[in-house]
Amino acid sequence: MNAVYAILKRELKSYFASPLAYVILVVFQLVSAVFFYLNLKGYLQLQFDPNFQLLRDELNLNTVIVIPYFNAMSIVLLFIIPLITMRLVADERKSHTAELLFTSPINLYSIIIGKYLAALFLLVIMLLLSSLNIIVLALHGNPDMGYIFSSYLGLFFLGASFLSIGILASSLSGSQLVAAVLAFGILLLLWLVGASSDSESSVFGYVSLINHFENFSKGIIELKDLAYYLSVIYIGLFLTHTALDSERWR
Amino acid sequence: MIQVQNVSKRYGDLVAVDNISFQLDKGDVLGFLGPNGAGKTTTMRIITGYMPPTKGNVYISDIDVFEDPEAAKSHIGYLPENPPLYEDMIVREYLDFVAEIKKVPKDVKNSRIHYVMDKCGIIDVGKRIIGHLSKGYRQRIGIAQALINDPDVLVLDEPTSGLDPRQIIEIRELIQGLSGERTVILSTHILPEVTMICSKVVIINKGKVALEESLERLTNKMDGIENILLKTRYWGEEIQDRIIAIPNVSDIRLGLTNELIIQPKKGTDIREELSDLIMQNGWGLLEMRPVVHDLEEVFLRVISSEGN
DSSP states (O other): OHHHHHHHHHHHHHHHHSHHHHHHHHHHHHHHHHHHHHHHHHHHHHTTOTTTTTTTTTSSHIIIIIHHHHHHHHHHHHHHHHHHHTHHHHHHHHTTTHHHHHTSSSOHHHHHHHHHHHHHHHHHHHHHHHHHHHHHHHHHSOOOHHHHHHHHHHHHHHHHHHHHHHHHHHHTOSOHHHHHHHHHHHHHHHHHTTTTSOTTTOHHHHHOTTHHHHHHHTTOOOHHHHHHHHHHHHHHHHHHHHHHHHHHHO | OEEEEEEEEEETTEEEEEEEEEEEOTTOEEEEEOOTTSSHHHHHHHHTTSSOOSEEEEEETTEETTTSHHHHHTTEEEEOSSOOOOTTSBHHHHHHHHHHHTTOOHHHHHHHHHHHHHHTTOGGGTTSBGGGSOHHHHHHHHHHHHHTTOOSEEEEESTTTTOOHHHHHHHHHHHHHHBTTBEEEEEOSOHHHHHHHOSEEEEEETTEEEEEEEHHHHHHHHTTOOEEEEEESSOOHHHHHHHHTSTTEEEEEEOTTSOEEEEEOTTOOOHHHHHHHHHHHTOOEEEEEEEOOOHHHHHHHHHHHHHO
């Protein structure tokens, strides 16, 4: 446990010692703020639509601002998370510190989990920062807090799954760039396979990462979706362990 | 203390290490020699548990490195060929991190860090970022890192590479000071270094042990015969013929730069006769000195005989 904490602490220091973490946080915050602004502007323009009063039930703060905002953030995460995870293992190889880690009296899982938790910490900061927009909305309107809570929960698990796949990609390569491209490719594929169906009608639909987010964004927290994300996280970390372990056996 | 038993390592078809065995007792300082690509680094990585062997076993203090890696690794301090440093960290923070993952007890951690920084002469750079330091400092931080858990077994892959002559002497003294209680394995290309600090020598070539000997026995073996290096201004076949005709000369051969290496018979001194001969014939004596029959020669002989 102490080893996990030591690794986590070092990774966080390392994130914030370089501009990378700050750039990622700023870019994410900026892009999600732009999405929020566009949604808000769209909502304001709707007010002048003569049909607006008739459609009041369907067109409210939740459907026009909150849900699209979270959907947009889920896509921004897809682009940003490979950049968070790319250095996690690949960089240890490049700086020869892998030899230090793997000859220390600690378990391989402690190393992987420490690194994963550091990335997860960054994700949580990102999500917390993005809630500024929602807080502004809540101060001036009355969005449904249930939607917001379940969407954040979904976004957290979606991001955590992305991170798990990202760390796997990083463990497969000695180059950060290759790791990022690989992670991005896998995530995009896992996203697109389900584009034509939902999570229940086909296998591809079930495998797709984004389909399981839909329920969360509609305010539905289902065990099957949670189970799906937890499985993805577990499989990602397990394969990372396998990759690092088997590399040395070759 | 360390037992390496029939260790082999293959990468696909390439055999990097081929059935190596040796044994070290507590306090031994092993000089691990071999040409580049002989398998030194691979062997060291296997001993430290970085990678498992394809075949064979390694025991550290009777613990099998691959049965119980965590227990075995806690006895080891390892300096890889490239010091494993996080460029973006401050020296002191880095050592703190290494102490944590090496499970140095909390109550002795700070004193341990101070001790290794002092020993390795890096106290004055304690607050600097590793990425900004020179190669010599990095190498010393690497050694400090290997010492931090007060290991019984110290594995150092070319510890003096990249250091200036004064630092080399300091590090040698440091290693000498550390031995005694500890078992040290040290790979190097600097052969005199081995004569200075090691108690035992293993030379490997093409993945195989070519020689395993204690330094004491090695030097005894080498004693008794002292070759003579001779350089003259005049140069010709007849010189060789005339010299070999001296009664106590048993062999003569050509060195690398047109000098002659003359091997006298055991226990004889031919220097006087040799110089008289040259003077009388006016060959122009430029240089005559004993060639210390040193490790370098043993090394080259072992390597080349293995090659043939």
